[in-house]
Amino acid sequence: MCDTLRVAESRTGGIRARARAETIDEMKRIARRQLGEHGPDLSLRAVARELGVVSSAVYRYFESRDHLLTALIIDAYNDLGECVERAERSVPRRDLLQRWLVTCRAARAWALAHPAEYGLLYGTPVPGYAAPADTIAPASRPVLVLTAILRDAVERGGPTPTDRLAAAVRADLGRLSAEPGYAGVPPAVLARGMIAWTEVFGALNFELFGRLTGAITDYDAWFEHQLKTVAGLLGLSR
Amino acid sequence: MCDTLRVAESRTGGIRARARAETIDEMKRIARRQLGEHGPDLSLRAVARELGVVSSAVYRYFESRDHLLTALIIDAYNDLGECVERAERSVPRRDLLQRWLVTCRAARAWALAHPAEYGLLYGTPVPGYAAPADTIAPASRPVLVLTAILRDAVERGGPTPTDRLAAAVRADLGRLSAEPGYAGVPPAVLARGMIAWTEVFGALNFELFGRLTGAITDYDAWFEHQLKTVAGLLGLSR
DNA sequence: CTTACCCGAGAGCGGTGCTCTCCCAATCAG
């Protein structure tokens, strides 16, 4: 079996496996660069060209162009998730408001630093492309950070599970409440968390992809205002 | 000059001009359908194929694929603008809140009915594509409707031009205030209007393009809540 | 009726994603 062999090689850090991993990293690096320069219609041939290799060689490493994109997406989710998690960890656990603010600011900073990859994650979905199953775990990392804040808020009696907003939105979050990362948060609070999340990403999407760029100059102030408004919505005022 | 000839023909409604207009309409109709079925990477050859014509023939009517897309975009803007304007006209002028609600609901209804075209207008911008000048007039039609509501609100002393939000956002809306459609609205109020607009479109974008589809089931209630919150923000509470 | 021209057909160019075969060289087993 070639799979077992490959596992054995990577276990022992075989030369061939290392070279393969390096090639894959190099291809992703080039693809990431081209994505930032020439937009989301990534050309596999162009990647091969820049790497000094014929186009068919790329298929030794990625099944298809979509698989290459998927790899980039997973990396991006993980990178964003790591940034967000690190930022949130750097704040005292008891300061819920600060945890919220820092989390969202980290997400925005990452998005502004990697606009192309952010577009891949949160832009208009590519019609032919369906996100494979192995993207949903990395994709939920930022959401889980927010959920943890919400859970702590609930535990200290913060957000009451019923208010105007929660009553207006019926979210089918039963199965989510059952999963480990989301346990301890009532569905109504989860619903409010999702709304908060969409507010933040709505603001970010507008800043990055908005058509009215130029009319608004101080996005920093706008984003900060948005954050605080939503924080009040979540009952994180203190 | 062929341009003068074409103008003369269209003036007199010449047979040739009429046939040409019908062909253009048919091509746009087909393109619109394919856009809805196969996503935004529209194939000019596929349009030609469906019309039973060789691909080069399309270039008699549209300079390039981008020009065809631009024509679709302008039509879509005008269609959306017409829907919004008509809805807003059907409400008594003095009922500012209702005018606001009806306007936004019309925009949402149009977006849900034409998701592909909505994506063309407000989705992630295509990297290579720069919106030509003749799109900005149609594109501003919905914004002008909102601006008119704001102006009426200002005239009856509704939204005070300074508050937390307007103070937090510095919008460079001086030149806008000078243009006819935006006259009579202080820049600070315009800034709030833009924020309101982005809130509405943020909610719509999430409903149409969101990755978490399935978690939220009652988008109607959500959107309505969003509308009323933002209306309060605009001082349209009555 | 003659002239001008609109416009479809077709070939062609360079690009794309992807498949297939060939074949060399690095690796591993004995």
Place this chain on the structure above:
DNA sequence: CTGATTGGGAGAGCACCGCTCTCGGGTAAG
């Protein structure tokens, strides 16, 4: 150390794409 195995690059090729060019027929204008 030798021979079998296999990873992976090269290259040709297929179908598609946007776009350009030329050619020629039918039609409208004068």
